[in-house]
Amino acid sequence: MELQQMRYVVAVAETSNFTRAAEQCLVVQSALSHQIARLERELGAKLFDRTSRRVRLTPAGEAFLPAARQALDAAERARAEVAAVAGEIRGRLAIGAIPTVAAIDLPTTLKHFHLRHRQVRISLRSGASEELIERVRQGTLDIAFLGLPVGVRPKGVRGRELARGDLVAVVAPGHPLVDEDRVDLHQLSDEPFVDFPPGSAARAQSDEAFAAAAVRREVAFEVTTVDFMARLIRQGLGIGLLPAAFVSELPDLPVLQIRDAPARMEHLIWSRFPPSPAAAAFLSALGISSEPSGGQ
Known part of the structure; x- marks a missing residue:
């Protein structure tokens, strides 16, 4: 089982189309299809149901997809950690924010961070506070900006009031x-x-x-x-x-x-687990320590 095969599975699952997945992965469709077929033989199960009109995950594919994403995230995190030892911040930074965040100028902050750390791939998801808290708990977001009633403190994450x-x-x-x-x-x-x-x-x-x-x-x-x-x-x-x-x-x-x-109250939250180099650098840019003593 290879990481590239997992990337292909994730791409097909996200696009629901082998042709678009191949374009996204910068390979010809025949190579992508061949690698997924190899993986299915190794696993002893089909990952996709394919018809002339649609592609969808089988029950085995549904079970495989979260683990594949975790493996890819872990590999990317490992590369980022090694690069950080040499002083280079790279990898992914996934941020969530309520639409009415006002404690900081988020677009300007992201611009300055991008100019300083061009090897970091930044993504931003707008949503409700409760959804963003859950995504930080699950690890699909590194950091989130929330708006909560006074006295409410998000559970299962670290953070601070802004x-x-x-x-x-x-x-x-x-x-x-x-x-x-x-x-x-x-x-x-x-x-x-x-x-x-x-x-x-x-x-x-x-x-x-x-x-x-x-x-x-x-x-x-x-x-x-x-x-x-x-x-x-x-x-x-x-x-x-x-x-x-x-x-x-x-x-x-x-x-x-x-x-x-x-x-x-506006809150900034991040995971209870050690942040990635990119997340730690973003928190540092905000003047926030990512050490356990600095949060919840």
Whole structure:
């Protein structure tokens, strides 16, 4: 069993197509097919069901794929560790971030890191905090930037708090409350809201604040991205609650300060296990020690 064969299996699984997988791996399709067939003979099981229309993993393929990915990651990590001894940072850096991260300028930070460490392949995944925590636990992300209600600490990872602040109400231009210096949750309770889905950390911080104020509200529009939220608000369909530190990204939308505002904390998390050279270098660039005494 060879690492190259595992790469071919992963490529076919990800593309669901032998031709595209061969192009991705920079080999001719016949060579890729031959190597996968060799691997299937060695394993004594078919990894793919192939028809003229589709390619999909067999049950044996489903079982093999996670182990193949782990083996490839381990080989890449080994090469990166050896290179680091010689002072070269290389390998993969997989980062996750909520859409409203505001504690740092993430695009600028990634640009500076890339210019300094050009041998590192950076990837970024945007998502909800709870999804990103699980991906860091599983090792598919090295580092993640989260937004959580005050007092909530992510489990099974190491990390640190980056910032905390209040949420503000974001409304359409011309909204009746736009001239108010400050409002409270009772004044907002009759408004339709645009918010994130139930069960998400972003939704929880708002729900908990309204519950604490003994105020009921209607969430008429549930969305997963800030861009879509802002588009609905611009049309006057509802109002939203967003971090005060983030709303400068939406300069065309009026912002209302809230007396009894929900609060949230931004966290940076990473794995409980020793970080890769690339992840350690990124944490160091942020002024954070990756040693166990520096996290949870």
